Amino acid sequence: MASILENRGVAIFLCLMFAWFKVSNGDVYKVGDSAGWTIIGNVDYKQWAVTKTFQVGDVIVFEYNPQFHNVMQVTHAEYRACNVSSPISTHTTGNDSITIDTYGHHLFVCGVPGHCQAGQKVDINVLRAPSLAPSPSSEVPSPVPTVTVPAPSRSDAVTLCALMQTISFPQWQYNLER
Numbered sequence: 001m002a003s004i005l006e007n008r009g010v011a012i013f014l015c016l017m018f019a020w021f022k023v024s025n026g027d028v029y030k031v032g033d034s035a036g037w038t039i040i041g042n043v044d045y046k047q048w049a050v051t052k053t054f055q056v057g058d059v060i061v062f063e064y065n066p067q068f069h070n071v072m073q074v075t076h077a078e079y080r081a082c083n084v085s086s087p088i089s090t091h092t093t094g095n096d097s098i099t100i101d102t103y104g105h106h107l108f109v110c111g112v113p114g115h116c117q118a119g120q121k122v123d124i125n126v127l128r129a130p131s132l133a134p135s136p137s138s139e140v141p142s143p144v145p146t147v148t149v150p151a152p153s154r155s156d157a158v159t160l161c162a163l164m165q166t167i168s169f170p171q172w173q174y175n176l177e178r
Contacts, residue, residue, distance in 0.1 A: 026057030026100070031108075031122055037064035037071065039115050045122035054126045058100045062108070066094035069120070072111040073098075079107040079123065082116035103128050 029052060030036065035043045054060075062071045072087035090111065091098070100106055103126045110120040 026055055026059060028059045028061060028097075029054070030061045030063060037062045037069055037110065037120065039069075039110070039118045039120050042119070045119065049122050049124060054100060054124055056100055056103060056126055058126075060098045060100060060106075060108075060124055062091065062096045062098070064094055064110075066092055069094075069110050069112055069115065071096050071098075072109050074107050074109055076105065076107060079109060079121060082109060082121070084109060084111040084116070087111065100124060100126055102126070 032038065032043045032045060032048060035041050064071075071091040072084050073089045073091075074084065074087050078084065078087070098106075106124040106126065108122050108124070109116040
């Protein structure tokens with residue numbers, strides 16, 4: 001009995017630690033992946049960005065040679081026109097880490113003349129999560145299903161975490177087998 005409780009406790013602890021780490025430490029994305037922030041190699045930063053799901057808390061890393069490039073955060077109009085006359089912020093270290101702390105578009109360009117026009121610009125779009133509030137309905141709600149999950153062993157902790165993440169918490173009840 002103690003072993004089951006211990007294993008369950010370990011699994012719950014691991015899940016909580018994973019959830020805390022994911023919330024407090026977002027994913028890290030290197031812009032352009034292995035190519036980095038450059039105009040060499042025809043990196044398609046628009047295509048790179050649309051293949052990612054950015055969230056608040058994620059860190060965007062720009063790696064580049066600071067002798068030839070920089071990173072400027074700009075407004076939407078400046079992004080479209082490749083205008084770097086009044087950037088929101090400028091980064092010049094060659095290894096710039098920017099934490100995304102708001103939803104919406106975060107627009108970056110290289111301020112070296114001609115680089116933005118050559119495609120060295122990226123739109124990091126952080127979408128809001130869909131609303132979890134139920135839509136108003138005149139229908140009678142269906143009964144809440146119960147999910148029974150066997151008590152996990154230490155090796156099942158990751159599986160349990162994955163299962164718990166796939167189920168919408170407000171709509172389900174959990175029963176752990178004893």
